[in-house]
Amino acid sequence: MVLLLKKGLELFPSTKLLEPILDQLNYLRSLPKGDPFGAQAKQATVQAAIGQYCLAEIYRHAASIIHRKDRQAMPAHADVDQFFELLQTQAIEDMAMENTVNSIQHLPSATETKPKPIPFNFLAAQARFLLLVRMDTTLESSSGCWFHDFVFKLANGFRNITLPKTASKRDIATGIVVARQLVENAKPLLRASSGLLERRRNAPGVLALIAIQDATLFRALILHARALKYSWLNSDEIQELIEKLYINTRPSARKLEQITSYISLYKLVSRPDNPFGNEIMALKLMQALLNASGAFETAEPDEVIDLAKTQVKFGHLSAPPTFSVFDSELLVKLKFNKVLSEAASHLHSERNETFLLQRIALCLRAVLSGSGDPTGFGPSLTAKTGYRGLKTTQFKRQIGLLTTPESLAGEAAQFSGWLTTLLSKLLKWPGIRVNDQGYSWPTEFTCESVSKIVNERLAKLKLLYCRQSGIPSLPELVSPNWKPDKKNLTVAMVQTKMPQQQDFADNGLYLN
Structure with missing residues (x-):
């Protein structure tokens, strides 16, 4: 059922289809509030859980599949932008509801042997994920997850980013790599990342993880930081990474015949x-x-x-x-x-x-x-x-x-x-x-x-080797799907894109 629901929205992402779905799911989620002590309370709780799960799956599918789908592959009369606006509005409401519940929830107090449990809300987590992918945030209030807030700040180019003490080098590297996937213009991300690494003692470890995952992003960070003379570039560990990725080695500019x-x-x-x-x-x-x-x-x-x-x-x-x-x-x-x-x-x-x-x-x-x-x-x-x-x-x-x-x-x-x-x-x-x-x-x-x-x-x-034309010839095996009774074969010779402009400069107008 959930699979059909997701595929239906993927084939036709429109508010005309999304609005009735959200209405029905919100109705299911509200059932336990109507008569929490009645005979149907257990059934209402089960139905509400199904509604929560379906909505969470819609958030996840919209973020990971529909958001990246080619607009040309969608129906022309499907209003995709309004579809996402409606879904994001619902996601913000679900996140706000989670923050309200957490603030009034009586959780066991932390002890020396048992830390205070961290509540987990699957629906709110998927709502945050959708908003993260769509880059929809108002940083006036937290999304409820420091990592998501961190990615938003990186993508928007914040020069000063404060992280919790528990943030590890793997958390920071993951945030930078994910932020790069979500933005088209990498300049604000490079600015924010370089400034953050300048204030971190574990910059070499963070950059090592980035280099393993995304060498292109690592190269862009190095080239951006060089112009601004960041001190973390002077680290021996980072210089070793630069050497392994050949960033200091430029292509030869001489003509091949002269080498x-x-x-x-x-x-x-x-x-x-x-x-x-x-x-x-x-x-x-x-x-x-x-x-x-x-x-x-x-x-x-x-x-x-x-x-x-x-x-x-x-x-x-x-x-x-x-x-x-x-x-x-x-x-x-x-x-x-x-x-x-x-x-x-x-x-x-x-x-x-x-x-x-x-x-x-x-x-x-x-x-x-x-x-x-x-x-x-x-x-x-x-x-x-x-x-x-x-x-x-x-x-x-x-x-x-x-x-x-x-x-x-x-x-x-x-x-x-x-x-x-x-x-x-x-x-x-x-x-x-x-x-x-x-x-x-x-x-x-x-x-x-x-x-x-x-x-x-x-x-x-x-x-x-074709000596007259000076073109190498490579034999290649092919498996044509021919009928057994085929008796003739048509052969076509494909000419390379010549002459080029340089050929006229070297050999004259008549190429002789």
């Missing part, structure tokens, strides 16, 4: 024209890392390849790669650093071939996505404003990494499913079977077997 000496790997992969975002160059890098296997003997169990300190040297950098890259050698100088968050247990292997291949796969995954996070994803899709929950961290992503061309680089990925399937197999959780995706793989993955298939793949890509 022929050793250079930081991250300075190349963070460029818009990431030269290692192509399967050919990614395999060349993998080949070089396998050849430098001796450097992994110094790595600790909780360390990964440091993209900023690791340097590479290649004489034919370009995007896309030219045919000459196949016969050129890529040199690499490896450096390692500790992982930002706790490493998953399957990455804590002994210093053996599995350890080496895992680190190489994590490095390749970060390189292909063009980011410093080996568990992250390439395309930066702007999330809709609204509460999304704290669902993912670097640690959780290590357990089940989605590694496909689309997840790492979008529809324009310059590498095939063969490479991403190989990375998935090298990073898989013990006991988990990764689908072969139609390719042939060695029975056991060792440095020798991986090096062999990488060399074979490079040789195949060399044969398939």
Whole structure:
């Protein structure tokens, strides 16, 4: 019944539907007040509890689902704004009622062994949640929950925020991350958060939790604070976090053709024209890392390849790669650093071939996505404003990494499913079977077997390279849904978006 009620409001969020529902639920909730001592008192109490639960579920569903729903997917004659105004007005009344009840309720007094119990009202909690997501508050009076008030103040850019002594670093970090989900303009939040951290002794711990949960938000906080010279930036712990997230390492501004000496790997992969975002160059890098296997003997169990300190040297950098890259050698100088968050247990292997291949796969995954996070994803899709929950961290992503061309680089990925399937197999959780995706793989993955298939793949890509046009060609398996009696096939050749303006500048008006 409750599910149908919620789905009905989701399909048609209008006051025409909401008003009669609220009237009936409020009627149920008022039944015990009519005749509290009569024969029907027990039944009235049960009906009132059902009404309370239904209304609480409406609040929760409106905050988590309807609020984030695309307006274009809603009926044109549904007045969504008025729907929320009516629901928020009801929520404020329920919150005010809870505060009144708590003020007159006779709760047991606190003792040394037994603290004073804190009353919990499920309906009021969901009402506060709805108002928090909708950013509807009047801070003249408390919402009844210091954490919700804290999020409101962060979102509105309060420079001075007072917190209870019981507020932990995890509470503060959670409040900042949740507030970022609820606002479109992050500037007031950055101002309030930076000012709050300036007065907190546990600023490094708070920022460490934020970095694990939302690296983009952490970067924005650092860049905002630098301009204002906040003292918490000088902490050694925070400087270590900045180094791990490569915030001080900027992309190289030189033309790729001019880079022929050793250079930081991250300075190349963070460029818009990431030269290692192509399967050919990614395999060349993998080949070089396998050849430098001796450097992994110094790595600790909780360390990964440091993209900023690791340097590479290649004489034919370009995007896309030219045919000459196949016969050129890529040199690499490896450096390692500790992982930002706790490493998953399957990455804590002994210093053996599995350890080496895992680190190489994590490095390749970060390189292909063009980011410093080996568990992250390439395309930066702007999330809709609204509460999304704290669902993912670097640690959780290590357990089940989605590694496909689309997840790492979008529809324009310059590498095939063969490479991403190989990375998935090298990073898989013990006991988990990764689908072969139609390719042939060695029975056991060792440095020798991986090096062999990488060399074979490079040789195949060399044969398939389109030399006249200078465009790499990638073979990809497809499973067309053809009828068995199909006899003919139409082939279409898609031209790249050329010539570009720079082509005319380099080769003249006639491109000759």
